[in-house]
Amino acid sequence: MPGLSRITTSLLRTKPVEQLASDGEHTALKRSMGLVALISLSVGATLGTGIFVVLGEAAPLAGPAVVVSFVIAALAALFSALSYAELAGAVPVSGSAYSYTYATLGEIIAWVCGWCLLLEYGVSVAAVAVGWGSYLNEFLGSTIGWRIPEALSAPPGAGGIVNLPAAVVVLLATGVLLDGIRESARVTTITTMVKIAVLVFFVVVAVTAFDSGHLHPFAPMGVAGIGAAASMVFFSFIGFDAASTAGEEAKNPQRDLPRAIIISLGIVTIVYVLVALTAVGAVGVDDVSGSGASLATVLEQVTGRSWPATILAAGAVIAIASVVLTVLYGQTRILVSMSRDGLMPKVLSKVGKKRVPTVNTLIVGGVVAVLSALVPLGELVNATNIGTLVSFGLVNIGVLVLRRTKPELPRTFRTLVPLVPVLGVLMCGWLLLHLPGVTWLAFTLWSAVGLVIYFGYGRRRSALNRAPAQQLTPSGSDA
Numbered sequence: 382m383p384g385l386s387r388i389t390t391s392l393l394r395t396k397p398v399e400q401l402a403s404d405g406e407h408t409a410l411k412r413s414m415g416l417v418a419l420i421s422l423s424v425g426a427t428l429g430t431g432i433f434v435v436l437g438e439a440a441p442l443a444g445p446a447v448v449v450s451f452v453i454a455a456l457a458a459l460f461s462a463l464s465y466a467e468l469a470g471a472v473p474v475s476g477s478a479y480s481y482t483y484a485t486l487g488e489i490i491a492w493v494c495g496w497c498l499l500l501e502y503g504v505s506v507a508a509v510a511v512g513w514g515s516y517l518n519e520f521l522g523s524t525i526g527w528r529i530p531e532a533l534s535a536p537p538g539a540g541g542i543v544n545l546p547a548a549v550v551v552l553l554a555t556g557v558l559l560d561g562i563r564e565s566a567r568v569t570t571i572t573t574m575v576k577i578a579v580l581v582f583f584v585v586v587a588v589t590a591f592d593s594g595h596l597h598p599f600a601p602m603g604v605a606g607i608g609a610a611a612s613m614v615f616f617s618f619i620g621f622d623a624a625s626t627a628g629e630e631a632k633n634p635q636r637d638l639p640r641a642i643i644i645s646l647g648i649v650t651i652v653y654v655l656v657a658l659t660a661v662g663a664v665g666v667d668d669v670s671g672s673g674a675s676l677a678t679v680l681e682q683v684t685g686r687s688w689p690a691t692i693l694a695a696g697a698v699i700a701i702a703s704v705v706l707t708v709l710y711g712q713t714r715i716l717v718s719m720s721r722d723g724l725m726p727k728v729l730s731k732v733g734k735k736r737v738p739t740v741n742t743l744i745v746g747g748v749v750a751v752l753s754a755l756v757p758l759g760e761l762v763n764a765t766n767i768g769t770l771v772s773f774g775l776v777n778i779g780v781l782v783l784r785r786t787k788p789e790l791p792r793t794f795r796t797l798v799p800l801v802p803v804l805g806v807l808m809c810g811w812l813l814l815h816l817p818g819v820t821w822l823a824f825t826l827w828s829a830v831g832l833v834i835y836f837g838y839g840r841r842r843s844a845l846n847r848a849p850a851q852q853l854t855p856s857g858s859d860a
Contacts, residue, residue, distance in 0.1 A: 393487035394845050396480075396722065398472055398787055416637045419624040421570040423645030426620030426707035428576050432656055433512060433697045435616055437675030440666045443610035446600035447666070448657045450610035451617070455650040457812055458618040460805030461773040462646045463796040464780040465622050466639035470793035471783070477622055477711070478772045478779075480718050485779035485786070488724075492839060494775045495719050496831035500768030500824075502712035503745070505619055506551065506705055507753035508765055511536070513701040514546035519677045520694035523687045536755050547753035554706040555746030558713065561735040572703030579696025580652050582689075583676055587659035590683040595665040605815075612766060612815040617653060619769050620704065621646045623711045639794035709749065713741050723846070724839035767816055767824045770809045777805035 414422070440447045468481040479498055483491035514535075518528045528534075535541025557568060600607060624631075624641040631637055660669050660679050668682060669675050677697070681690040717738050720730035733739035780802045783790065796802070 391840070391845075392489040395485065395487055396483040396491075396845065398484045398783075398790060414631045415633075416640060418570060419631060419637050419641035420645050420648075421573040422707055422710075423621050423624040423641055424577075424648055425569045425573040425703045426623035426711065427618060427645065427649045428573070428580070428620075428652065428700060428704070432580070432617055432653055433516065433676055433701060435512075435614055436657055436660065437670050439610040439613045440661065440669045440675075442602060442613065443606045444598065444601040444666050445596040445661050446602075446607050447610050447614070447661065448654060449600070450607050450614050451650075451653050451657050453607070453611040453808075454615040454618055454812070455646075455653070457611075457615060457773075457805070457808035458621060458646060459650075460801050460808055461777060462621055462642050463801045464777045464805055466642045466794045467780055467792055467796045468776065468783070469624070469638035469642060470635050471790055477715055478776045479715055481779045481783075482775050483722070485782040486775065488840075488843060488845065489835070490775065492724060492835045493828065493831065494772050495715060495724070496828065496835075497768040497772040497775075498715050499712065500827055501619060501765055501772060502708050502715065503749055503752065504768070505616070505765040506708045506712070506749045507547070507756060508616070509701055509704045509708065510547035510550050510749075510753035511544055511757070513550050513698065513705065514544055516677065516694050516697035516701060517546050520691065520698055523691040523694060536757050538757050544754045548750040550702050550705050551709070551746060551750040551753055554702065554709050555742060555750075557706055558710055558742050558746075559735070559737060559739060561737060569703055569707055572699050572706075575696055576700030576703065577648075577652065579693055579700060580656055582696075583680065583693055584655050584659050586680055586689055587663040587683055590664070591659060591662040593662065595662050608811070608815040612812045615766050615770070615812055618646070618649065619765060620708060620711075621649065623707055635791075635793045709742075709745060712749075713738055713745050716741050716745065721844070723842045723844040724835070764820060764823055764827075767813065767820050768827075770813050771824075774806050774809040777802040777809070 436447070439450060443450050465478075472481055472484055477498065479491055479495035482494040486494075514529075518534055522528045529546060531540050532542045533545045536544045536547075602609075621642060624638055624645065656676070660676060664679050664682050669679060677690040677694045680693050681687060683689075716725060717730045719725040720727055720741070729741040729744070730738060731740060780796065781799055784798050
């Protein structure tokens, strides 16, 4: 059937790697980020609500074995990080997994991946903002003895009317992004150093009260509990790929992007395991659980004084705000790539006077502010995880495809193929199986909306409709 064949060909057409590279070379965005800035971007996007807040929600699922859950989540992230590193060095553009998938698996898969990334970045910003509000209240309570009323600091369904602090921090981050990438990178570097210092302070204080008795029974919920907790704490590792969204603003992307991705994941994993182990060992699982500001609560119990918790809460307020900034940045750059390819409206890739996508940033900031004000943290975390795991799985598959179709393509980093990508896919699949059914339902609805938009808008306006016929070869071919 010729008609069906044409439709299939158009859905699986790939964007040539050479064209992606050309887009990166002729970008309107400003190249101002070196290796330190890229590492700060990735660490800044990762260290935040995941460890400051989600630890308290995951600990009851696995018991003291939540430490193992962090290690499992780190391994799942590591395999995907190695695949990201190879593709970031070979295809240094701003679209991250979306652009990599477009070059390897075809337009419809790239759209699905991009749509998942919008879910990952947008919803994770909202989740991070919700966690920021919890620590802001902890800080205000311990310094001036006043807290924001629950009606204005919690969303509907969590005892409040609107989470005003969460919306405010998103709007503040939006303002910083509009001021330019150089200024945003400087803020990110400073706040990343602050958050690492605060978490080291936590470990040093908590280890003084370490009691091995708090680690027994180690895994009361068995393997199922460890898996469920790993699926939740995987949220803590989301963000290491943020450097790959800066492919068009890095000074030397082929060299620095792979390094930044791997180094940042290593830093984050070490910090997470130490914090989780010392927190549970200091006070036990029950006391770690059930608090929106769980680490601050641990310090207060360990020392019997409020000032260590105040220091941690102050650091968390700064740290989590920086995550909002960096992840919001990542989402705007993915939209730039999708818009430039014609799959989203052109206005989203328009660059203003300060060489930032102004309209794009304003729209993203507004939507995420509303989301963070109205949706509870737990639902946001699971929705973020499912979008991330799907996109990570596609990146791993993309490495296998690109090695076969473009073996001669220059790569500044090579992972171990096929072992690493295959393990990456399997780990992502295993974690996906442990997510709750309601999350899968929400993801199915999100995907359906995305496909309606693609077939109703993106497919007809795709830039590849104007491409030469040889560029419309289905993915996986050698043409």
